[in-house]
Amino acid sequence: MQKFILSMFFIAAFCFTLSAANPIKGLLERIAPGASSKFVIEQNASDSDYFELDQKGDKVVVRGNNYVSIATGINWYLKYHVGIHLSWNGMTAKLPSTLPPVLQKERHETTMQYRYDLNYCTYSYTMAFWDWERWQKEIDWMALHGINLPLAITGTDVVWFNVLKRLGYTKEEINEFIAGPGFQAWWLMNNLEGWGGPNPDSWYTQQADLQKKILKRMREFGIEPVLPGYSGMVPHNAKEKLGLDVKPGLWCSYNRPAFLLPTDPRFGEIASIYYEEMDKLYGKANYYSMDPFHEGSAAGVDLPAAGHAIMDQMKKNHPDAKWVVMAWGYNPYPKMIKDLKKGDLIVLDLFSESTPRWGDPDFDGGAEGKRPNGFEGHDWLYCMLLNYGGNVGLHGKMQHLIESYYRAKSYPVFGKDMKGVGLTMEGSENNPVMFELLTELPWRSEKFDKNTWLDNYTEARYGKDCKEIKEAWNILSNSIYNAPKSLRQQGTHESVFCARPSLNAYQVSSWSGMKDYYEPNEVIKAAKLMVSVSDQFKGNNNFEYDLVDIVRQAIAEKGRLLLKVVRAAHEAGERNLYNDLSKQFLNLILLQDELLSTRSEFKIGTWIAQARNKGYTQAEKDLYEWNARVQITTWGNRAAAEQGGLWDYAHREWSGLLKDVYYVRWKTFFEKGVNEKVDYYALDEAWTKKTNSYSVGSSDDCVEVVKKIYEIVFED
Template identity: 65%
Template sequence: MSTVQGLLERVVPGSSGKFVIEQKSTAGEDFFELDQLGEKVVIRGNNPISIAVGLNWYLKYHAGIHLSWNNMVAKLPDALPPVLHRERHETASAYRYDFNYCTFSYTMAFWDWARWEQELDWMALHGINLSLALVGTDAVWRNVLFRLGYSKEEVNEFVAGPAFQAWWLMNNLEGWGGPNTDSWYEGRIALQKKILKRMREYGIHPVLPGYSGMLPHNAKEKLGVNVADPGKWCGYNRPAFLQPTDARFQEIADLYYKEMNRLFGKADFYSMDPFHEGGNVAGVDLDAAGKAIWQAMKKNSRNAAWVIQAWGANPRSAMIRNLPEGDMLVLDLYSESRPQWGDPESSWYRKNGFDGHQWLYCMLLNYGGNVGLHGKMQHVIDGYYKAAGSPFGKSLKGIGMTMEGSENNPVMYELLCELPWRSSAFSKDEWLKGYISARYGKCTPRLWEAWVLLGNSIYNCPPRSTQQGTHESIFCTRPSLEAYQASSWSEMSDYYRPHDVIRAAALLLEEAEELKGNNNFEYDLIDITRQAVAEKGRLIYKVIRAAYEAQDKPLLRQASDRFLKLLLLQDRLLATRPEFKVGNWIGQARRLGGTPAEKDWLEWNARVQVTTWGNRQAADGGGLHDYAHKEWNGLLKDFYYLRWKTWLDRLNLLPDHDPAADIDYYSLEEPWTLQHAPYSSVKEGDCVETAKAVQRLLSEETENIR
């Protein structure tokens, strides 16, 4: 069975005989065609990925079926809707990239092969042909350090735990979340081999982590090498940076690549991100550093290209400008908000772009894996065509999804992945009609009205906004009289009318009886209703503040009780979908453990990441608390409720100052991270009936606020 036929049988079981798959190897741009041969639909393309995109296009725009990350199995009618006229799509985008380092921690830290296989199918269907592949890098480093003379205990102090490896691999921290078990390492090796095998079958180029000069912070004493100290990151010691002029740089790089090759084979793309997010470069010859990293990579794989993230000051121009063009691919990580490709209107404007190097237009969208609706729908479209038509467009080689956390906002990822396959600019409203019809099987007036409201409000964040992801739920913030955003660096602002979201949720509910059982619809119904409840919570919070400032004790008590009731109502609503349950996240972690102790360690990783993130110093002093907050069933009831009730009970005593100043929030939070009380990962309650009950209460709250 061919790779595409295997995909067909997984996503549309029993249907491969209804299609004719034709691979036409041709020079030039990637393409797919849809055609008809008798009763069979023909899908033609120049490689498996192009054919998979053609299959997805047919399912969406001919059969009314939308395959999403949590809805990857479809049922086709006995007679396929025919392709009445041959349809052809081409793309000039050589690369369509997937993943941020952070995605591997915020979303994928505990995925097994079944979940990875599903994701790889999704990637193929959406045209991804270049993907970061980090799984198992911890095992590479373990073996390299053993060969350098480090003990098992020393390795454990360096390699981070499963939920925090992204920041370790970006040279931000050491050891946090560990020590990892021997069985963990072996499991990661086996999983990565399966991932890479499927990627190569599809023709997805893996981007493996290359050697960037990282070493444990005690490398000078242990190895006698010359290192630079990049400083601290949010309270954590960064790994040391091996100076490029040190005689052992190439030796250690060779050792690293040999171990990577032995376990996972060579690649044509390697990712290296030295000095990420504020790393100190004092005393480092940046030109020499870039050349040393590049030379080590090319020595290992002569046709390889260096993939690097454009974030903040990185990549430093001095490090990349003297490297050969064609040997570097820059991910403009936050193109939709802070493009660095050369847009003079950007707050991160780089006059020379990426110094002639090839680059990708990327959408970051999500930070911390936070739950919430968000996007710049029309701006993402316009920004892509603006970049392509600019003087820097000649080095633009495609698009990339660089979200910190996935499994959210499916509409935005669908939009971005279609951009390369559409020949000219288009409007979001024009595109939304097709999206709705595919997602739900039809586009009714009420569904259309709901999505227009969303598209013109919460999915219409202003182009120049640098807001880091979703408009964060007030329920997830540490309470105070100045509570607004949950994470330290959100930069969020009130750019839409909350009542537009509340109205959109009500409109979806009006279609619920007709669409009951439609998985895509029911997911969206709960997600959009969840957003409406969060909006209502923020409105009631404003009443709490006003009542306190007026010293109106009865109103303060009433508003406080309403707020807590709404928070628990949100918990009940989200229990109806497994995607919004902390039990799903914790369950993934525990299932990977082979012993009770290993299960508990993995659960601790899972719990800490979504709450305090770090130890006290990192959470409070470093600002990392709630960075990866999640509006999830279980967390709302047992974690966020405790914080809010503690603060509200003290506020209702009408003190002369904000009681938040007297509350040690970390001491309230840490005990939850150490618990092992079970949480269910299966849905509880009927989502439509629960949404109806929630909407009734929202209507009552609206009257109360008025």
């Protein structure tokens, strides 16, 4: 009897431990307090990832083979059975007192083993100043969208601080190497050193603590973090300081970190130190990200030796780990990966929707894009880049994304090596429809109709059917979200408001590659339809976000069209008309600013508040705000901005920025005259040094403001 009681005690204790460790309950409670009591969660072993929706009495059953699959099933149920869409603009919901029953068991499974998330750039363009509260929502978003393999680079600067300290660098020298909060992505990608710093001691402490929380939550869900591994990066002065055989270089006028040649006898020593410090802080990972020669030259490097040296050091640290590498430009060089063991490398085909490197014979990508052997038989993931620089704007290849994914998956030569999908955007929290589509692809075994999917998406996103909304989204899906297959432009059709002023202004950033591929009036027509039903959806968070975003895009289109008329008036010598039209253009920028002030997602105040909240002292807050302001305007110092071409790469059509930066530029341009040279870098730099406050939060009268502004712009 005593043994029976004891055994029952251990069983009960084990069950309690399982329950306490189960992250699904916490996820449901964060979505809506009390939500966990409305579901029955079941976990069953399976050879492939799957989820099922079922019913037991008055409770909905969600079963799956692991926590990520179960979370994906919860999200699917909420979208397609309840009409609740959880997105970056809203991760909470009000559930009905009794959930709609699942009338017939529904099962979805996937052969796509990996669902990857994040680009190094995302960590700077979107996540640079996130706290744990915001990260917790993001990890929930990942789980709900089936992500099981995200990049996790927070706190890597602490690893490097410890490594360089062991190598004899002083604290001051280390801080000259490590970039500031707004620029760490490009430091870790071996592009630059030190810009945005030096970082205070408190930065390293809080980032290490934050990364430990991030990794703990990811691992609770069974999400496998991809930690940065070692591929040869050392400070550019490592030859003088450490006597190493290195390759220094420049990137956009910055000193880039040097590449320690794999044949150097100290390569293994430094790699070992790096992994020791990484393991001490964050534990071993099963996946490591390494991208040698990113946007740089590999001339003179023994590529096969480099590949083996990088792989060998990773395996020495963790024999079962896999190397995750980005396919970008010439990387990964075929010679570097050709002879590596299959199954040990995962290639992220970073921009699959526009520049597929996986071996697609229909893609003519020039010398760097020609890969007749694909990725040399290694596993690869179909990835969507979509957004560059965190720029604001509607954009996508909706129909092509569907077609190209299933084509790649079933391709006779390279399809067998395709092991999943990836979100590799440079900036997130935009274009939710495209990210929703990509994350659903692995769970849909057969190609499906875009229009049917979109109708279901709008019902899920707004909670009910609406003819005008469906028509609006149909128009958008066949225009601005229907970029042609061959188009390789870097993200959205950039708003002319954000451009450096000229009567011929077209693109904003240096490498946009924009081309006119849709009719602007189609976007304006869609905006009109959204405005026409706005009173019916007042207070609907998802609708109000999309309403503002679509009307914003329509006003940007109006601005582009108006600028052409301004130019025509100038060329015709119609001075009075030119002056009147110039004032109209400037007023349009101010109206856009007012429109965007209604939503926190489109306000400069939100970005700056995140930055300042990371600081403990006034000096720290000011440093982080300067990082935040510089990144989205000049990006770099004068040489990097002007000669390097980085100015406005990360421009944002945001309230506050429109009024205090872009409006000031255009007003100066019109006042001085089209032939007068203006130092726009100096104008922007003056703004980056300010610390004036901006409002945060969304407006309760969002719909009324949108209607008023729409009427002024399009109906007066």
